[in-house]
Amino acid sequence: MKSVVVLLPGLNRDRDMIAALTKIGGRPPATAWQTDTEIPDADLIVIPGGFSFGDYLRCGAIAARMPVMRAVAKKAEKGVKVIGVCNGFQILLEAGLLPGALMRNASLRFVCREVKLEVANADTAFTRSYAKGQIIRCPVAHHDGNYFADEETLARIEGEGQVVFRYAEGTNPNGSINDIAGIVNARGNVLGLMPHPENLIEAAHGGTDGRPLFESVLGAAA
Amino acid sequence: MTIRNDIPITEDLIAAHGLKPDEYQRILDLIGREPSFTELGIFSAMWNEHCSYKSSKKWLRTLPTEGPRVIQGPGENAGVVDIGDGQAVVFKMESHNHPSYIEPYQGAATGVGGILRDVFTMGARPIAAMNALRFGEPDHPKTRHLVSGVVSGVGGYGNSFGVPTVGGEVQFDARYNGNILVNAFAAGLADANAIFYSRAEGVGLPVVYLGAKTGRDGVGGATMASAEFDDSIDEKRPTVQVGDPFTEKCLLEACLELMASGAVIAIQDMGAAGLTCSAVEMGAKGDLGIRLDLDKVPVREERMSAYEMMLSESQERMLMVLRPEKEEEAKGIFRKWGLDFAVVGETTDDLRFRVFHQGEEVADLPIKKLGDEAPEYDRPWTEPEAPAPLADVPAMDVADALPKLVGSPNLSSRRWVWEQYDTLIQGNSLQIPGGDAGVVRVEDHATKALAFSSDVNPRYCEADPYQGGKQAVAECWRNLTATGALPLAATDNLNFGNPERPQIMGQFVRAVQGIGEACRALDFPIVSGNVSLYNETNGQGILPTPTIAGVGLIDDWARMARIGFAAEGEAIVLVGAPARWGTHLGQSAYMRELFGRNDGPPPPVDLAHERKAGDFVRALIRDGLATACHDLSDGGLAVALAEMAMAAGIGATVNRPDGADPAATFFGEDQGRYLVTLSRADVERFLEEIAPGSGVSAVWIGTTGGPSLKLGEARAISVAELKAAHEGWFAGFMGN
Numbered sequence: 001m002k003s004v005v006v007l008l009p010g011l012n013r014d015r016d017m018i019a020a021l022t023k024i025g026g027r028p029p030a031t032a033w034q035t036d037t038e039i040p041d042a043d044l045i046v047i048p049g050g051f052s053f054g055d056y057l058r059c060g061a062i063a064a065r066m067p068v069m070r071a072v073a074k075k076a077e078k079g080v081k082v083i084g085v086c087n088g089f090q091i092l093l094e095a096g097l098l099p100g101a102l103m104r105n106a107s108l109r110f111v112c113r114e115v116k117l118e119v120a121n122a123d124t125a126f127t128r129s130y131a132k133g134q135i136i137r138c139p140v141a142h143h144d145g146n147y148f149a150d151e152e153t154l155a156r157i158e159g160e161g162q163v164v165f166r167y168a169e170g171t172n173p174n175g176s177i178n179d180i181a182g183i184v185n186a187r188g189n190v191l192g193l194m195p196h197p198e199n200l201i202e203a204a205h206g207g208t209d210g211r212p213l214f215e216s217v218l219g220a221a222a
Numbered sequence: 223m224t225i226r227n228d229i230p231i232t233e234d235l236i237a238a239h240g241l242k243p244d245e246y247q248r249i250l251d252l253i254g255r256e257p258s259f260t261e262l263g264i265f266s267a268m269w270n271e272h273c274s275y276k277s278s279k280k281w282l283r284t285l286p287t288e289g290p291r292v293i294q295g296p297g298e299n300a301g302v303v304d305i306g307d308g309q310a311v312v313f314k315m316e317s318h319n320h321p322s323y324i325e326p327y328q329g330a331a332t333g334v335g336g337i338l339r340d341v342f343t344m345g346a347r348p349i350a351a352m353n354a355l356r357f358g359e360p361d362h363p364k365t366r367h368l369v370s371g372v373v374s375g376v377g378g379y380g381n382s383f384g385v386p387t388v389g390g391e392v393q394f395d396a397r398y399n400g401n402i403l404v405n406a407f408a409a410g411l412a413d414a415n416a417i418f419y420s421r422a423e424g425v426g427l428p429v430v431y432l433g434a435k436t437g438r439d440g441v442g443g444a445t446m447a448s449a450e451f452d453d454s455i456d457e458k459r460p461t462v463q464v465g466d467p468f469t470e471k472c473l474l475e476a477c478l479e480l481m482a483s484g485a486v487i488a489i490q491d492m493g494a495a496g497l498t499c500s501a502v503e504m505g506a507k508g509d510l511g512i513r514l515d516l517d518k519v520p521v522r523e524e525r526m527s528a529y530e531m532m533l534s535e536s537q538e539r540m541l542m543v544l545r546p547e548k549e550e551e552a553k554g555i556f557r558k559w560g561l562d563f564a565v566v567g568e569t570t571d572d573l574r575f576r577v578f579h580q581g582e583e584v585a586d587l588p589i590k591k592l593g594d595e596a597p598e599y600d601r602p603w604t605e606p607e608a609p610a611p612l613a614d615v616p617a618m619d620v621a622d623a624l625p626k627l628v629g630s631p632n633l634s635s636r637r638w639v640w641e642q643y644d645t646l647i648q649g650n651s652l653q654i655p656g657g658d659a660g661v662v663r664v665e666d667h668a669t670k671a672l673a674f675s676s677d678v679n680p681r682y683c684e685a686d687p688y689q690g691g692k693q694a695v696a697e698c699w700r701n702l703t704a705t706g707a708l709p710l711a712a713t714d715n716l717n718f719g720n721p722e723r724p725q726i727m728g729q730f731v732r733a734v735q736g737i738g739e740a741c742r743a744l745d746f747p748i749v750s751g752n753v754s755l756y757n758e759t760n761g762q763g764i765l766p767t768p769t770i771a772g773v774g775l776i777d778d779w780a781r782m783a784r785i786g787f788a789a790e791g792e793a794i795v796l797v798g799a800p801a802r803w804g805t806h807l808g809q810s811a812y813m814r815e816l817f818g819r820n821d822g823p824p825p826p827v828d829l830a831h832e833r834k835a836g837d838f839v840r841a842l843i844r845d846g847l848a849t850a851c852h853d854l855s856d857g858g859l860a861v862a863l864a865e866m867a868m869a870a871g872i873g874a875t876v877n878r879p880d881g882a883d884p885a886a887t888f889f890g891e892d893q894g895r896y897l898v899t900l901s902r903a904d905v906e907r908f909l910e911e912i913a914p915g916s917g918v919s920a921v922w923i924g925t926t927g928g929p930s931l932k933l934g935e936a937r938a939i940s941v942a943e944l945k946a947a948h949e950g951w952f953a954g955f956m957g958n
Contacts, residue, residue, distance in 0.1 A: 009475075009559060010468045012384025016649040051382040054468025110377050112644045141381070141644045199646050204663055204779070 001218050002042040003029040006072060008063045011050030011087060013196065020198035021046065024214040034066045039075055044217055047072070049086030049141070049196060059102065059144045060090030069095050081125055081217055082190045086142055089182075089192035098185055098192045099157060100149035105142070106175025112141040117181055117195060118168035121161045124184055126191045129212035129219070135168050136209040138195040145194040147176035147183075157183055165193055227259050227528060227584045235259075239266035245597050252591055260528045260577065260584040264592070267495035267533055268502060271755050274596040277721040278753045281734045289747040291710055293414060299340040299491060300410075301749025302417055303711045305775055309664065310417065311672055312346035313409035315354075315715040315771045317754035321462040322404040326371025331379035331465035333406040335537050338383060339491040342474050343540065345418040345481050346410025349648060350662045351380050353390040353406055354676045354715070354769045355639075358399030360631050360955055365394070368402055369639075370956065375465075376406070377642040382467035383474070386651050387643035388660025389674050391769075394631045395681070400759030405715040407676060407771045411664065418481055420490040420500075422508035422543045422569050427487065429501070429512060429567035430549075432556060433473045433539040435522035436497070439463045440535025469538040469561070476559040477540065483555070485548030492539040498532045500541040501567070502575055505589045511570035512589060516579040520562040528579035543569060603727035609685040612808040612822025620884050620936035623816055624860050627889070628868075629947030630815040631955070633857055638952035656869065657785045658704040658853055661776065671779040673707035675772055679856065680765035681809050682824035687729040687766055691736025692827040696893060698772040699744050700853040703836040704896060706782040706843035707774025709744065714751040714770055719763025721755045729766040730755075737768060743829035744836075746772065783843045783851035783898075786869030790927035792849055793905040794874060796859070797896045797920050798835030802882040804858050804890025811857040812889035825891050831918075832894045838918045839896045847904055847912075854895040860888035860933055862897050867931050868945045876924030878934030888933055899926060 003021050007014055022028045030040045039045060052063035063069065069091065076082050076097055084092035092098045105111055114137055122132040130136065149157065154177065157163055165182035172179045174194070182193030197210030229235075236246045239262055249257055249265050257265065271277060287295035293310055294302035300314035318333025334351065341348050353376050358365045369392075380387050385408065422429075440463035480486055488508065490500040497519070505512035516531050526534075544552055549565070556563035570576075575592060577585040627633050636655060645654040652671055653661035659675040677698040683690030695712065702709040714737060719726040741748055757764040776782050796803060807813055808822025842848040850870075854862045867873055878887055900908055905922060913920035930938040 009472050010382070012382070012471060013647060016647065019649055050384065051468060051471075054382065054466065056468065109374065110381055110642045110644070112381075112646060113641050139646050141646060143381075196646070199649050204652060205649065 001025060003044040003046060004032050004039055004042040005029045006032050006045060006047045006068055008034045008052040008066060010052040010054055011048050013049035013086065013198065016198045017046055017048035017085070020201050020214060024201060024211060025218045032068050034068050037067045037071055039071045043081060045072055045075055045080060045082045047084040047088030047091055049088055052087055052091065060087060060094040063091045064094035073097060076190050079189055083126065083217070084192040085196060085198065086194055089194055090144065092190060092192045097190050098183060099153045100147055102144050103146040103148050104144050105146050110143040111173045113173060114139050115171040115173055115195065116168040118166045120166050121164045124164055124188055126213055126217050127164055129216040137200060137207050138197055138210060139199050140173050140195045142194055145174040145176065147180040149177065154178065160186060162186065164191065165195070227582065229259050231256055231262055235262070239263065240270055241266055245269060248597060252595055253587060258584060260532055261587060263529045263533050264498050264585055264587065267498045268592050269596045273495055273499055275753055276597050277599050277601050277755060278716070278730065279598050280600055281731055284734065285738045285748045286742045287747050287749060289711065289745060292747055292749055293417065295749045296751060298419055299343045301711060301713060302344065303749060303773065304414055307667065308414050310412050310414040311409055311773055312341050312344045312412055313407065313713055313773055314340050314750035315405055315407040315713040315769065316340065316752040317715050317717060318404045318406060319402065319717065319754050319757055322372055323402050325462040326368050327375035327378065328462050328464050330372040330375030330404050332463045332537055333404050334376055334379040335465045335467065335470050336493050337406040337408040338385060338470065339493065341408045341410040342477055343418065343489055343491040344412065345416050346412035347478060348385045348408050348410040349650065350409045350660060350674050351385045351387045351407060352660065352674055352676045352771060353387065353404065355390065355392045356398045356403035356767060357394050358402065359396040360394050362399045366956060372404055373639050373642050379465050379467045381644040383471050384647050386645050386647050386662065387640065388645060388651060388662060389655055389676060391676055392636050392639055395765060397765045400762065401757045401764050403717050403764065403767055405769045407713065409672070409674060409773060418486055418489050420488055420504050420507055422488040422504040422510050424487065425510065425569055425571045427543050427569045428546055428549060428565045429514070429569065430542045430544050431519060431539065431562065431564045431566045432542060433561055434466060434469045434536060435520040435562055436531055436534050436539070437522045437536045438526065438530055438534060441530050441533045463535045463537050465537050472559040472561055473538050473540065476556050476561055479555045480552055483548060483551055485544050485552045486542055487545060488543040490541050492541060494535065496534050496536065502589055502592050504541060504543060505569065505575060506593045511572040511574045512567060513570050513576045514567040514578065516577060518564050518566045520564050528577060528584040532577065601721050601727045602724045603731050604724040606687050606728050606732055609823040610821065615807050615885055616817055617885060618816060620860060620888050620933050621939050623812065623889065624864060624939060625944055625947040627811060627815055627857050627861055628864050628944055629951050631951060632815060633811055633861060634951035635949045636952060637949060638956060652779055652782065653705065653784060658701040659707065661705055661779065661782060663779055669778040669780065671776040671782065673702045673705045673774040673776060675701035676769060677701060678767055678769045680767045681814065681820055683733055683766040683768065685809050685824050687732035688736040689824050689826055690766070691733035691768055692740040692829065693824065693893060694768055694770045695737050695740035695744065695746060696827050696829065696832045697855055698770045699746055700836060702772055702774030703840050704783060704851045704853045705776065706840060707776045708840065709746050709772050709774045711747050711749045712741065712770050712772040714748050714768060716751065717754045717757055717764060717767040717769065719758045726763055733766055733768045737770065740827065740829055744833055781844060781846050783848050785852040785866050786850060787866050787872040787874065787899055787926045788849035790872055792899040792901055792926045793922050794876065794924040794926060795898050795900060795920050796923045797839055797898060798831065798894045798918050799921065800892060802879050802887060804887045804892055806890045806892045807886055810889060810891045812885060825893050827893045835894045835896065835918050838916045839898060842898055847900060847908065848898040849901060850899045852897045854897065856891065858889040858891050864931060864944050866897065867941045868948055871941060872926055873928040873930040873941050874924050874926045875932045876934070884934055
């Protein structure tokens, strides 16, 4: 099982993600730099969180236009699994690999806290180690996580089971429409989510609810 | 507009540079001629209070700065302390008070940026940050705006850079109405044998400029920070720098990569007084001259004068001396991260600081004397007046008082603030704000962790600077201890008013003496720090605020303590308290928050007792006996119990000593006290066998359990009610 972590200047949860993939997958992932036009062969590509290029333009907009993202799109087209967390989710949206947009939090403030997530679809490569309807703990840390899609898109992704995680029990931290926290593409091989499962995978984190996500995808590809 | 370098140096110009007539005379004596305009700027940058510590140096020398674990004390970018296994923690706290009042978002943001740079300049990757913030009274028309701007500025920089903010302080007091305090702390982790210093070595080596381009922002910032405010303050906005955390994050990665390559001989970040301070420091420390060619400095604005380039405080810049054979490799690393890299000068053997611009020599100064010959003052000071004894103590029902206290501006939850900070990034945060100290595990080590706390009670310091100084150190030491950490060392951020006023200087002197005494008694050396004076507006000084930020080491985080009650039915033991548990109400939160009174002396600090009680409690935690622990501070026993209950959602029933005054018992702020909980199975053995030989009092005062907190005869207060009051104030105040 091989994984690759995409590195762009300004990302800052890359080390967290590499640690999680190493601890759960048993070996460190390869990395791909922003200017790389080819991505090493792998079963999973992860775009971690942070503030790529400072997020001085629309979050993820510059990163989505870097050469490495064209390579990611090519791999996704071939069916390689891709996860984008937080800024990684924003980048996937800006790159057109997922539908919708992430706006500024409704509070207009950065928010870092633990929320509850409902696993809305356990029948994906990323969630098969959870049960449908299961409520898990997970931290969020973002300024622009307010998911939005137009009515038609929303009806489609809801209808097709593309909404994978929802903020549960009144813990929506950002005003996301339909409490959406994470979605997959129509084909089911690209996942984007705002929460940080990589920060809840071991005893030191105070819980391991993020672990099954990585176990699902790493195990599935093994 | 460009001012020529050869304009006449008038009295007005000298005064505008913050230089006194006798200081100017000192310059004339030193160089034997009139300085050029650029040279005048360089002297003003080097000799202002902020950079030269001219009023404080005499007293700072009295602080203990050494210890068996200290690798580097004050004088470098940050202090360095050995944590074993070949690793070191690198840390410092620094103020950004004046800029944050003028422009709260950028002032606070660049404060965070500056302190992070101090840490990674030494080769350490930042792993934790804290911020001690002090604002005016909540009702003051500017306070909300300042809170909102400062908090988002701190978050905006730290979150983007990627360091967890694990602790800090937020306080309100009318005495900060015109002069808020923003004290930023950062700590990093480095290999003990790979610390980088600012001392240049070798003649004829390239001096390299790295990072962001130089602009006109912050020209004269350090001089501004060394003056009092008046009503024209808004005109000073252009002296505040603008932060770019993205560039700083790239600079961090590039610097660490460059350091690992073996190319770096010396490195100094460009902070206050930018290029001037950093170049002079590198040369002077290495007994070398420096020659700078300003035409090579990367600039982002046109027609910048030499004066502006030398005094610019543009952020995210570094100066290095590199091994010439590694220059190409170094250039490659910086190009990869999209940063500027320019050879702007060289080291020389003439001990001169020579600056060239467009073919002209704009400065030629003796480099050592620029720093060494800075004026130093033994400012007159007066002994602070002894506080009058506390008069009558008004009574209030304990169950009425407690919700009011935990919901008061100064004791309520700071969640509204710290949820805007990324507390979890890097995946090592073991305790986030809300407890006694922030705790971060040492990455790649199975059991080790570091604890961080920042403390001072400015009202104590105002009433008695000496006791207040001692107390700030003791409380910081106690907060670290309450997690089970062994306090290693501290950094001090000394915020005071105008030192030219003898009573302010008296506050400073006595506070430093108190800090020194406490640090010696607790083996808690000061390894770095910063002094911020002239915190006055229209002649009104701030409360004396010597912030102490400390670092402690936890050997095994599986056995660290947290403040929340661990379970129902556990014994609550009060450690280190006098017979009546609490006695001292002078300067207490009870008097201040409930009755608006700031009278009486602050609680005295018995350092021998402090040490004994702390060592005893730490051993209890490390032996796995204590299931939870919390130190007693503002608001005394009742507030500490409430905080333990609220953190766990578990109540408690607590007795009261016979005949004792309930206010003093539950709200007294006697020092050197802790609450620990023990499982019922351990408590008899503890009280009969362990506590008696310790020389520290330990009293079983109650039991955890139930949904409410019952204190003595007072009616039970539900934990939910306490929590609503505690959590509600800040968000309500900010309007959301």
